[in-house]
Amino acid sequence: MKCIKYVILIKRYIFNPDPVPTEKKYNWVKVADSVNELDWQANNMCIATADGKKLTLARHAGGFFAFAHKCPHASGIMADGFIDAVGNIVCPLHRYKFNMETGRNTTGEGYYLKTYPMQQREDGIYIGFEERGFFSFLQ
């Protein structure tokens, strides 16, 4: 399978060495009728389930964020952590910090926290899950 992946990547590079980034498409899943309906903890985070996945939701400085339930380092429960003064989510286990919007590991350990777009609409709160094409397993 890896061999096929590399052939496709090489072929893609040869025929399109400077690809134009494509816009991501999302399937939007409703998680609640309103933000007040969510079970917010004192640390401004809560756990929600959408599309069969457990996620962490956070509110900070007027914004709402959605990201993975577990830390990419050693599976710390992100909702048990805290939000620092500059808006990073801090994992409760080893205190690695992540940008809640981009998932970038701001303390430099090289991990990436999966994030999801979140929308507040008239009829509720929605989380976006990236649409996966048929060949997405090759990427």
Ligand code: FES
């Ligand atoms: S488990 Fe999150 S920093 Fe180690």
